[in-house]
Amino acid sequence: MADLFYPQRCVGCGRRASDVLCPACFEALPEVGRPVCARCGLPTAFETFVCEECKNVDFGFERASAPLRYEGVGKEIVHVLKYRGYTRVVERLAAPLMLGAVEDLGAGFDAVVPVPLHRSRLRKRGFNQAELLARGVARRINAPVSDKLKVVRSTRDQVELSAAGRRANVAGAFAAKGRVAGRILLVDDVFTTGATMSACAGTLLGAGAGEVLALSLCRTV
């Protein structure tokens, strides 16, 4: 449905464009680049397996990676995905960008699992942007999308919460729909403190997953 309204305008700046981004916004994509922390995906001064930011944090996932910083054009892309669900943005831009980050996480995934939305939010919005991203990536790596997670407790908006507050906010918020197995690629739109991804990963491990890797389109830095 969303494709009926695909943008004739650049999702970065709103100017008329022949593709989802105009050349100027494409040039301005806030790529995370290198080097990064291999564990949490944060840009660092040199390649490292753990950084100052994540060394004292327990994550349910093994490693996390994201191609874009959550700023500028990156933020605009997330915004149109979240509120309009343009699958064309996923196909033309988000999924191809995320493939590079998938490579950092290693090949061979048994399933791609989107971070779920609470039912009431899903009903209101009509789609889950994490699922749109998961589908776009899954098709490209020939892995099935597995809708194995559900939200069992509604959570507050994470925006104004501290890192500890975010962890408490999402603790026990997710449950698995049946058993899972193997190596799971967990997908969300934005990685902030990793609290949501971590809670989801913990749930997947509890349901039988062997390993969970976290992929997002954007990451706060």
Ligand SMILES: [Zn+2]
């Ligand atoms: Zn533009």
Ligand SMILES: [Zn+2]
């Ligand atoms: Zn780190």
